[in-house]
Amino acid sequence: MRTATSTRDEGFRVRDEVPLPTSDAPIIAHAVRKDEYPIYVTRTLSRAVEHLVAIVEGAQLAIITDTRVDELYGDALREALDDAGLRHQTYRLSPGEPSKSRTCHDELIDWLAASEISRRDFIVTFGGGVINDTGGYAASAYMRGLRYINLPTTVLAQVDGAMGGKVAVNHSTAKNLIGAFYQPAAVISNVAFLETLDRRNLAAGLAESIKKAIIASPEYWEFINTNAERMMDGDLDALEHLVRSAAEIKTLLVERDPYEEDLRRPLNFGHTVGHPLETLCGYGTLLHGEAVAFGMVVETQIAANRGLLQEPLTDMLGELLRRVHLPDRGGCLPDEVHLGALRHAMLPVARIRDGSFLYVLPERCGSTIIASGVTWEELDTAATQIGVRPCGTH
Numbered sequence: 178m179r180t181a182t183s184t185r186d187e188g189f190r191v192r193d194e195v196p197l198p199t200s201d202a203p204i205i206a207h208a209v210r211k212d213e214y215p216i217y218v219t220r221t222l223s224r225a226v227e228h229l230v231a232i233v234e235g236a237q238l239a240i241i242t243d244t245r246v247d248e249l250y251g252d253a254l255r256e257a258l259d260d261a262g263l264r265h266q267t268y269r270l271s272p273g274e275p276s277k278s279r280t281c282h283d284e285l286i287d288w289l290a291a292s293e294i295s296r297r298d299f300i301v302t303f304g305g306g307v308i309n310d311t312g313g314y315a316a317s318a319y320m321r322g323l324r325y326i327n328l329p330t331t332v333l334a335q336v337d338g339a340m341g342g343k344v345a346v347n348h349s350t351a352k353n354l355i356g357a358f359y360q361p362a363a364v365i366s367n368v369a370f371l372e373t374l375d376r377r378n379l380a381a382g383l384a385e386s387i388k389k390a391i392i393a394s395p396e397y398w399e400f401i402n403t404n405a406e407r408m409m410d411g412d413l414d415a416l417e418h419l420v421r422s423a424a425e426i427k428t429l430l431v432e433r434d435p436y437e438e439d440l441r442r443p444l445n446f447g448h449t450v451g452h453p454l455e456t457l458c459g460y461g462t463l464l465h466g467e468a469v470a471f472g473m474v475v476e477t478q479i480a481a482n483r484g485l486l487q488e489p490l491t492d493m494l495g496e497l498l499r500r501v502h503l504p505d506r507g508g509c510l511p512d513e514v515h516l517g518a519l520r521h522a523m524l525p526v527a528r529i530r531d532g533s534f535l536y537v538l539p540e541r542c543g544s545t546i547i548a549s550g551v552t553w554e555e556l557d558t559a560a561t562q563i564g565v566r567p568c569g570t571h
């Protein structure tokens with residue numbers, strides 16, 4: 178039994194009287210790991226900053242961003258924080274996937290160590306998924322964990338990357354190889370940031386939403402299928418609905434499996450093939466969302482070949498991806514992608530994972546099978562059917 182009382186001048190008194198174990202049972206206690214955090218979706222920077230100010234309660238902020246986001250919104254954010262009386266410092270990484278690296282992580286740690294940021298302060302990751310992941314990983318490591326808030330600025334980060342507490346940097350062997358499960362103190366998505374996003378990044382973000390629709394929500398599929406062009410034109414009403422719905426879906430899936438032991442796994446749909454594709458192309462050549470889109474096509478084709486599909490998902494998915502200019506055929510991929518190269522990129526991942534892969538195979542929107550026994554031959558057949566070249570031939 179523990180009580181804590183506040184004594185005005187001396188600080189906090191904490192009293193404990195912990196009973197010792199009364200039996201020699203092998204399990205002493207069940208340690209609980211529980212994290213809860215709010216996800217806000219707003220339409221203005223000022224509202225986003227209001228939420229942030231309420232959470233940090235006067236603490237100092239270490240803002241981690243990239244130069245592109247900083248150019249667009251950095252001054253406005255800092256002005257709003259000044260108005261709220263918050264002290265802050267900013268570190269800027271280069272835009273894009275190559276910044277999700279051990280080198281940049283080390284740079285961040287060095288910068289934090291030289292700064293006035295202390296234990297009670299907050300990191301604010303202000304940018305796309307790369308910044309949320311790299312900044313979140315630095316937050317997980319610095320002082321054994323500093324509180325952090327995600328302020329995602331891309332569709333991809335608002336519908337997926339900023340939520341769920343997976344933080345990581347890449348390694349030449351495999352994507353996200355070095356990281357942690359470390360939940361943010363809050364996620365604050367200001368949809369108005371999406372106004373300046375280019376069409377390629379809008380589409381890449383839609384890929385992660387399409388994934389959620391296929392694994393978990395026919396209604397979300399319907400919405401995306403009906404509004405894809407509006408969202409590609411930057412319609413903020415449609416994008417806001419996209420982001421809000423994604424938060425609902427992801428929260429539910431993560432809540433039932435926060436450390437990805439089982440039921441969260443459908444969220445990896447498209448990633449078994451997508452991640453190695455990113456590694457083999459060199460991080461940043463193919464955007465994450467583009468790699469996931471193509472991964473979903475391959476994995477859906479495997480499901481079709483196994484006779485699992487209960488609706489014409491290969492056609493539905495291909496048609497939607499083509500409408501938003503996401504890769505749906507081998508011919509859309511960089512030249513270095515062929516079957517041999519894909520296997521070569523997947524092999525180290527298989528080794529790391531105890532020799533096998535888990536594939537997420539869809540049956541219909543809202544129903545997937547997590548399959549461990551997919552063979553290399555099934556992968557080759559499916560990839561060939563959708564136009565991936567055999568080893569190194571043009």
Ligand SMILES: NC(=O)c1ccc[n+]([C@@H]2O[C@H](COP(=O)([O-])OP(=O)(O)OC[C@H]3O[C@@H](n4cnc5c(N)ncnc54)[C@H](O)[C@@H]3O)[C@@H](O)[C@H]2O)c1
Pocket residue numbers: 243245246249272273274277304305306307308310330331332333334337338339340341342343344370371372373374375378381385464465466
């Ligand atoms: N942690 C997770 O659970 C999770 C989930 C999905 C994806 N991810 C990761 O997210 C990363 C991809 O994220 P991303 O696609 O956001 O990439 P990103 O962070 O590189 O952003 C894409 C580009 O958009 C620019 N940008 C950002 N906000 C902008 C804005 N408002 N206006 C104009 N330009 C803007 C950036 O400068 C960058 O050039 C990948 O590394 C992926 O692995 C993580």
